Amino acid sequence: MLAKRSITLTATALLPEPVLRREDIANSLLARDVLADAQRQAEQMLVLEQEKADLLHQQALVSFWENANAFLAQLQVQREVLQQQAMTAIEELLSESLRHLLDDTTxxxxxxxxxxxxxxxxxxxxxxxxxxxxxxxxxxxxxxxxxxxxxxxxxxxxxxxxxxxxxxxxxxxxxxxxxxxxxxxxxxxxxxx
CATH class of the missing domain: 3.30.2320 (hypothetical protein PF0899 fold)
Incomplete structure (x- = not known):
């Protein structure tokens, strides 16, 4: 069965102003757009800074290896010089020892x-x-x-x-x-x- 009912609202039950004002909705939409724009800018800045960091990292690696290679080349030259000096000293010592040994023969x-x-x-x-x-x-x-x-x-x-x-x-x-x-x-x- 159908019944008809009605609700009566008193003046105190009504809100004096609208629940959501148009300005609040517009401000909310504007804030959402500002936040989205800020997020895009932050992501772009993050990408740029990551690229800068990668570039600095690559430059640091190149610089490190250039310095390391120069240092190792210098060590190699020093090692070769020391090796040559050692070989010369050994040859002189052996020659001198052999001369003394040969001079002492009967x-x-x-x-x-x-x-x-x-x-x-x-x-x-x-x-x-x-x-x-x-x-x-x-x-x-x-x-x-x-x-x-x-x-x-x-x-x-x-x-x-x-x-x-x-x-x-x-x-x-x-x-x-x-x-x-x-x-x-x-x-x-x-x-x-």
């Missing part, structure tokens, strides 16, 4: 060293005469007796040779070797020095 040791060096330069066993100073004859004869050249080389004492030299003569000519030349060669010096 005449017999020198004679054996000379004849071994002479034998090492001979590829073939050929008949030849090995001339030595009489002071070196005994150690050379001992070495020759035990060598592969014992049946090919004939030992000859020759007082005209200097004390520390040998001469190997055959049909093709003669080959002379002396202690000073061998010593300088072993010590790494030019024989004219």
């Amino acid at each position: 005449l017999a040791e020198r004679a054996r060293a000379l004849v071994k060096n002479l034998a090492a330069s001979q590829l073939n066993e050929a008949v030849a005469t090995l001339s030595v100073h009489p002071d070196m004859a005994e150690p050379v004869a001992e070495w020759l007796a035990d060598s592969r050249f014992a049946q090919y080389w004939q030992l000859k004492r020759d007082a005209s040779l200097t004390t520390e030299s040998l001469r190997l003569s055959d049909a093709n000519g003669a080959f002379d070797i002396d202690w000073a030349t061998l010593r300088n060669g072993l010590a790494g010096r030019d024989s004219s020095a």
Whole structure:
């Protein structure tokens, strides 16, 4: 069933002004637009600042690596200089030690060293005469007796040779070797020095 009802409002129940005024709605819309615009500007500023930060970061990295590479290159140069100085010092020390060692050898040791060096330069066993100073004859004869050249080389004492030299003569000519030349060669010096 249908029933009809009515509500009666008193004057006190009515609001004296509208619930939302037009100005408030306009201000609210304006505020929303201002906030949206501010948000867009803030996002643009954030993007720009991020790009600036990325650029500064890249520049800092480039600067760091340039400095690091320059520093490492300088270290490499210093290392090479130190290495060269160390090698020079070691070579000088070894040469000096070898010179002292060679200078301290006896005449017999020198004679054996000379004849071994002479034998090492001979590829073939050929008949030849090995001339030595009489002071070196005994150690050379001992070495020759035990060598592969014992049946090919004939030992000859020759007082005209200097004390520390040998001469190997055959049909093709003669080959002379002396202690000073061998010593300088072993010590790494030019024989004219």
